[in-house]
Amino acid sequence: MSQVLARPGVRALLDEWQRDVVCDVARGVLDELRRSLRQGQSLPDLPASGVDEDFLLHLTEDRLRCGMEELGRPHLRRVVNATGVLLHTNLGRARLSTQAAAEAARAATEAVSLEVDLETGRRGRRAARVERLVALLTGASRTVVVNNGAAALWLAVRALAARGGRVLVSRGEQVAIGGSFRMPELLRTTGARMVDVGTTNRTTVEDYAAELRDGDLLLKVHPSNYRVVGFHEEASVEALADLSRERGARLIYDAGSGSLVDSSRYGLRGEATVAACLDAGAAVVTFSGDKLLGGPQAGLAVGEADSVERMAKHPLMRALRVDKMVLASLEATLLAYARRGGSPAPALPFYEALEVGEPELRRRAQRLAEDLASTRPRGWRIEPRSSRASVGGGSFADQSLESWEVGLVAPTERAALRLHQALRRAEPAVYTRIDGCEVGLDLRAVPETEIEILGRQVGAQWSRSQEPSVRMRQGEEGR
16 A cells, blocks of 8 residues: 555645545555456556556556546536436436526525524524415415425324324325335334225225224325326315314325426326315325425425424424525525416426427427437437427326437447447436437437537547447457
């Protein structure tokens, strides 16, 4: 290690980075080199004289420098989303509006009135403006904001169920909400006892009534990322709200994506607005901030004052609350709804993408195809064509949107995979569809300002694939 650290190039790294950090990365590089030598793997640029100490030190220095560069590169890299999925969970879901991003940056870099009332000088409520906007937009009496939708639901059950109390949930609504998170497991951590009601495909109001006791909670869960079709029946929010009022119970509705506008304008159906859910009689409605709302990652719980106030006063609320940057961007997002006037949709990137018509997407696809024609390698075809995109984020799971894509048809599946991988590793990265020999660039989720970047990246990767050194390496890989 001392010999590695003594090299001029590594000494320069030590001027920039903490010594322990450089040493740790260097150990990883040395371990990888030892494994390669033990396994008999060939090393690049191997001199005719074979492996000697000077060669190994030089190779270690080069790899250490690359390792430090990679460590210093932001993990959250820019990505052009050419998948056709508007709210792509792995790509960050909703894009913030320029105004929301600016407000988040301002809150991050300036002292702000987070928990102080500047009029009186007294302590204020940190989410007061967000609560006011939500009330105006949905009619909710009270709102709490936590760090995501699952947290909003968890806090609602934890705060409203008596210790060891029961929560009635339809078997057909015990969903997996992403990753390893499952509704039964989430509810179990609240301390409440989950009671199965009805069957997977059919649960009636009578099924709930047969199980309901004083002090129970009724929980209805929107099937965000799946649909039950065929012989199917479920109890409506209205019917469950009536039942809960008759029995002195509370109804929590997990709305999932939390739309504030009627999506039927875009040919999408099945997502009631938050205001409609409250009008139907739910005591509390929970939903996410970074899906159909179009804002930052957050969870909102809205509804009747008494129920939501109990959530706000729960001791764990402090552990789940959001920071000033989330509140600032959420406020700006809600203001976009309040300020839309006669416009059919708010000025938010998600809705701007929905508003682009099929003729405009076709024009963009044809223009991109023409731009790519000059860099097309031999054996490839470029095919602009209609396609189907999706909302994503667990919303409108069984529905799609009209779209257009540019299909890049490769001579072999291997060539298509190589382009797909190269675009993913580019800067900025490009995330695409791939199916056999075809790489698809769907334009529904690509803002017009990024079309040129998309074309430039594809052209650059195609050009690289034609360089002699790259062709030689690809031939070696094939052997």
